[in-house]
Amino acid sequence: xxxxxxxxATALGMIRAGVxxxxxxTVLATSFQNLGRLPVTILRPxxxxxxxxxxxYDRLVTPGGMSVLKYALAASLALSTVGYLTRLSTIxxxxxxxxxxxxxxSFGHFTxxxxxxxxxxxxxxxxxxxxxxxxxxxxxxxxxxxxxxxxGYPILLMQSLLAWGYFSSAVIKLRVMGAGYFNPDTLxxxxxxxxxxxxxxxxxxxxxxxxxxxxxxxxxxxxIVVWEFAFPLAVVWRRARVWILSVGVLFHFSTLxxxxxxxxxxxxxxxxxxDWESVSNRLARVRPWRGLRxxxxxxxxxxxxxxxxxxxxxxxxxxxxxxxxxxxxGAMVGRLQRLARRPFQERPSRTVEEKLPDEVRRAAREQMHxxxxxxxVTGGSRALVELLDASGRKxxxxxxxxxxxxxxxxxxxxxxxxxxxKAARLAGQPRSNS
Amino acid sequence: xxxxxLNASRNNSTTRHAERRLLRRYVVLSVGLFxxxxxxxxxxxxxxxxxxxxxxxxxxxxxxxxxxxxxxxETVGGETIDIPPINxxxxxxxxxxxMAGATAANSSFKLGSLHPENxxxxxxxxxxxxxxxxxxxxxxxxxxxDIYNERQPxxxxxxxxxxxxDAYRWDGxxxxxxxxxxxxxxxxx
Numbered sequence: 001x002x003x004x005x006x007x008x009a010t011a012l013g014m015i016r017a018g019v020x021x022x023x024x025x026t027v028l029a030t031s032f033q034n035l036g037r038l039p040v041t042i043l044r045p046x047x048x049x050x051x052x053x054x055x056x057y058d059r060l061v062t063p064g065g066m067s068v069l070k071y072a073l074a075a076s077l078a079l080s081t082v083g084y085l086t087r088l089s090t091i092x093x094x095x096x097x098x099x100x101x102x103x104x105x106s107f108g109h110f111t112x113x114x115x116x117x118x119x120x121x122x123x124x125x126x127x128x129x130x131x132x133x134x135x136x137x138x139x140x141x142x143x144x145x146x147x148x149x150x151x152g153y154p155i156l157l158m159q160s161l162l163a164w165g166y167f168s169s170a171v172i173k174l175r176v177m178g179a180g181y182f183n184p185d186t187l188x189x190x191x192x193x194x195x196x197x198x199x200x201x202x203x204x205x206x207x208x209x210x211x212x213x214x215x216x217x218x219x220x221x222x223x224i225v226v227w228e229f230a231f232p233l234a235v236v237w238r239r240a241r242v243w244i245l246s247v248g249v250l251f252h253f254s255t256l257x258x259x260x261x262x263x264x265x266x267x268x269x270x271x272x273x274x275d276w277e278s279v280s281n282r283l284a285r286v287r288p289w290r291g292l293r294x295x296x297x298x299x300x301x302x303x304x305x306x307x308x309x310x311x312x313x314x315x316x317x318x319x320x321x322x323x324x325x326x327x328x329x330g331a332m333v334g335r336l337q338r339l340a341r342r343p344f345q346e347r348p349s350r351t352v353e354e355k356l357p358d359e360v361r362r363a364a365r366e367q368m369h370x371x372x373x374x375x376x377v378t379g380g381s382r383a384l385v386e387l388l389d390a391s392g393r394k395x396x397x398x399x400x401x402x403x404x405x406x407x408x409x410x411x412x413x414x415x416x417x418x419x420x421x422k423a424a425r426l427a428g429q430p431r432s433n434s
Numbered sequence: 435x436x437x438x439x440l441n442a443s444r445n446n447s448t449t450r451h452a453e454r455r456l457l458r459r460y461v462v463l464s465v466g467l468f469x470x471x472x473x474x475x476x477x478x479x480x481x482x483x484x485x486x487x488x489x490x491x492x493x494x495x496x497x498x499x500x501x502x503x504x505x506x507x508e509t510v511g512g513e514t515i516d517i518p519p520i521n522x523x524x525x526x527x528x529x530x531x532x533m534a535g536a537t538a539a540n541s542s543f544k545l546g547s548l549h550p551e552n553x554x555x556x557x558x559x560x561x562x563x564x565x566x567x568x569x570x571x572x573x574x575x576x577x578x579x580d581i582y583n584e585r586q587p588x589x590x591x592x593x594x595x596x597x598x599x600d601a602y603r604w605d606g607x608x609x610x611x612x613x614x615x616x617x618x619x620x621x622x623x
Contacts (some may be wrong), residue, residue: 121466165485198504
């Protein structure tokens with residue numbers, strides 16, 4: 001799998017951010033209010049859009065109704081882009097986008113440009129694309145699945161869907177028009193049809209030069225069809241990928257200038273062929289990015305979970321270990337004691353250092369730790385949740401541990417723990433006990 | 435301190451189970467996406483959201499030639515100016531030309547389930563064949579005209595008093611005579 005596609009949670013997460021980000025930007029840049037002024041009486045609901053009643057469309061296709069759709073779409077796509085509540089937000093993004101694109105096609109016609117992106121959103125909604133490069137994954141120190149098929153297959157599937165579009169397009173050209181597709185007049189006729197009006201998005205006039213070059217056009221058209229047939233090679237043969245995608249860029253820009261037809265979404269969806277993790281690793285060698293990445297690695301590097309670690313000494317169980325040299329930490333422990341419904345043991349970690357495993361001892365200066373009744377150890381925001389739970393504040397613990405709060409609990413804890421000096425000043429507490 | 439092989443093996447088993455469930459989901463997802471696409475390809479028919487990529491094609495059985503449209507505004511200053519609708523309604527990118535063509539052909543009056551307003555209009559005129567071409571075009575043109583005027587300063591000679599959609603025909607055979615005027619729709623603003 002990894003020979004064909006990058007098969008990591010981060011790679012899939014980066015693609016999720018890219019696909020959702022493209023749609024988010026275009027939704028934000030579109031005036032839905034103006035779309036809401038179109039007369040509903042010219043609407044021709046297509047496919048599944050026929051499931052909705054005329055009464056529904058009457059209420060929706062108004063400036064107010066379309067604004068609600070825009071806010072819902074933008075909010076959902078923004079959440080999917082950053083990977084927050086990803087399981088839910090990717091599903092709502094896919095559903096809302098299918099609806100919105102269907103509505104546009106019910107006014108206009110079945111353009112294919114956004115369809116690959118719509119299918120990608122369906123794929124993302126059904127896969128664990130929030131396991132990496134997401135807000136959701138911030139608080140997670142472990143991957144949910146081993147890297148490989150679980151993360152690689154969705155990328156392969158998206159690439160195959162895009163390849164299907166090109167390949168089937170070539171077959172259909174030959175099925176519908178046969179050898180007539182290579183007639184010298186076909187391309188000029190198609191190009192001129194799309195260059196006569198002022199209702200297309202661009203108004204290039206190069207199409208009118210094509211009849212003069214008609215002797216060469218069958219060859220050009222033939223090469224395009226061969227390229228479309230060859231597109232699946234971009235999925236299975238990495239070396240061919242650069243060439244096939246480069247021709248794709250050239251082809252789509254040619255159709256823009258010659259035919260006033262452009263497929264920007266399809267071009268943007270080529271992003272599924274790029275190994276973004278590798279791009280990010282290369283960028284990390286460049287100075288400003290290197291510093292940023294090192295800072296992030298350091299910030300994120302303190303573990304909150306210690307798999308398989310158990311403290312054998314039963315006297316330490318159900319106790320909180322904290323940085324005894326930190327006055328601010330002591331004050332916070334005092335507050336937690338007052339908040340607790342059941343009192344808990346607490347002690348400076350320095351006093352029990354020799355009883356702690358290496359990985360816990362190393363993190364002891366960076367965060368507090370909670371040792372539960374079984375001897376299992378958690379640190380930082382995870383320790384806070386376990387402590388609140390054990391001390392009778394179950395609802396607060398459940399809230400902090402819920403999917404919407406978990407990333408922010410982690411981020412909040414890390415920020416405060418890292419900047420204890422500033423936090424102490426803000427809270428009017430001493431930084432040090434000495 | 436001890437490590438827990440039993441827990442580790444339990445975790446591994448849970449992970450394997452989750453991955454098997456994902457594998458099944460991937461099979462369903464792949465079949466669910468590709469089966470309709472292949473069917474749509476076999477029948478060469480778009481049924482939204484299932485697409486068949488019939489792009490850059492000329493229908494060999496359709497008569498040659500094409501009717502096309504130019505959107506124009508008549509300003510209060512007395513000028514007639516071309517107004518590309520993409521500048522007025524970016525959301526319809528890539529589709530405006532088709533929307534105008536379908537509205538001119540009264541396509542929204544030929545549906546299985548008509549909008550109540552369209553059904554009422556049809557009942558009044560006595561059938562779709564008696565309907566004037568582009569029965570709903572003036573409403574569409576007026577929307578474009580209103581949006582255009584809202585962007586002009588009050589009192590500007592560039593403001594429109596009317597919006598017009600002019601239809602022309604190209605026979606699709608000769609690569610020289612492209613502008614045979616057909617008809618025009620006009621909406622006072």
